[in-house]
Amino acid sequence: MSVRDGPSAAGRVFEDLDLAATDYAARIGAVTAAERAELRERFVELCLPFAGRLARRYRDRGEALEDLEQVARLGLIKAIDRYDPHRGSFTAYAVITVSGEIKRHFRDRTWGVHVPRRVQDLSLEVGHAAVVLTAELTRQPTPAELAGYLRLPEESVLEALESSAGYAPASLNAPAGADGSVEFGDLIGGADADLEAVDDKVTVSGLLLRLPARERQMLAMRFYGNRTQAEIAAELGISQMHVSRMLSRALSWLREAMLSDTLPRWEGASELSDGHGMEVRIVRAGGALTVLVRGEVDRDTAGRFRTTLRQSVSVAGADRLVVDLSAVPLVDAAGVTALLDAAAAAAAAEVELSLVGAQPLVARVLGVSGLQSLLQPPG
Structure with a gap:
């Protein structure tokens, strides 16, 4: 059949489109622009039933058949305008072009939520496989059966099934109550404790x-x-x-x-005079040089405490050296080391050293550290 047979050829069920395409391509090169337009129109009309059959393959997928036919016809025109008879069958080329146009329509125009192209195409394949297997098994196929039918990993099928929910997502403004007074979005979410x-x-x-x-x-x-x-x-x-x-x-x-x-x-510590958790004052009275300590004696303050005690030993002279610990709530290992150092320095300088007013916790720590002999009971 050739294009010259006219529009009446469009009513035939089986068209030899490859022969018609070859005849069309041979004739348009030697005619005027007006004649070329008329030949193109006749060839398009001849191919319209073919485009309709391709569109009907994708019916019952949420899109009106009329819309799919329009998309298929657009793909058909692209195939006719781009066809090169030296590159093979027109029918095969048209099937690929029209099907691609329809799939692109589903991918770009019908999905309510953006989904990657790979997953969209896979979702279409899984949907088609589900229809075939449902007819064969008389039940809904499992993901494993779909994966076996499509020869794909089960994880890919599960991804496609999950993403298919993004094709037509439910509206948050859809009525959910019996009387329509409650919207679907009102039933989702709750108080955010973190917020x-x-x-x-x-x-x-x-x-x-x-x-x-x-x-x-x-x-x-x-x-x-x-x-x-x-x-x-x-x-x-x-x-x-x-x-x-x-x-x-x-x-x-x-x-x-x-x-x-x-x-x-x-x-x-920030309220003490030096900002380091300890305050030290030295008082000389009644034949004694008294070191008054207030605050915690720990790693941060033990260095200054030891320096003060060493200086006190060196200036005590004939006076007794008394370390008043009544305002010290805690002495750690560094503080104990400072007192042991002071005790050794006082013994070398033959200065009498005593520790007075130690609170019970501090007294126990000093007692087990070898300073029991220097402790004086509270006066």
Whole structure:
């Protein structure tokens, strides 16, 4: 059949499109523009039933058949305008071009949610395979059966099945109640506890900056590093009890600061005269040189404490040297070392040294450290 047979040829069921395409390509090169347009129109009309059959392959997939036929006809025109008879069969080329145009329409125009092209194409294949297997098995096929039919990994089939929900997602404004007064979006979600805690987190972040560096370090190690008190004590070179007291003091201050409009007083190192948790004064009276200590004697303050004690030994002369520990709540290993050093220096200088006013906890620590003989009972 040739194009010259006219429009009546379009009514035939089986057209020899390859022969018609060859005849069309041979004739358009030697005619005027008007004649070329008429030949093209006749050839397009001849091929319209062919495009309709390709469109009907994709019916029942959520798109109107009329829309699919329009897309198929657009692909047909592209195939006619681009066809080169030296490169093979027109029918084969038209099938690829029209099918590609229809698939592109599904991919770009019908999906409600953006899904990668690979997954979109795979979703179409899985949907077609599901229809075939449902007819054969008289039941819904499993993902494993679909994967076996398509010769694909089961994970790919599951991905395609999951992504197919993005083709026509449900509207959040769709009525969900019996009377239509409730929308679907009203039934999704709930109170976000993390969102409600944003204000508290911001407030705590600002308050943490007002704590001394050592307290901030301990809080970070405990609650962000998930370290135990024993691990913190070992790393900082202090006792676990000291760590527990400092953490408790810092947390109590943060809790009080969160609940009050004004910052509470920090009963810690920042209020002492030197900012390092210890205050030392030296008083000479009644034949004694007394070193008055206030605050915690730990790794941060032990160096200055030892220097003060050494200087006191050197200037004591004939006076007794008394170290008043009544205002010291804690002495760690570094503080004990400073006192042992002072005891050795006092013995070498033949200066009488005594430790007075030690609180029970401090007294026990000093007693087991070899300083029991220097301890004086509370007066």
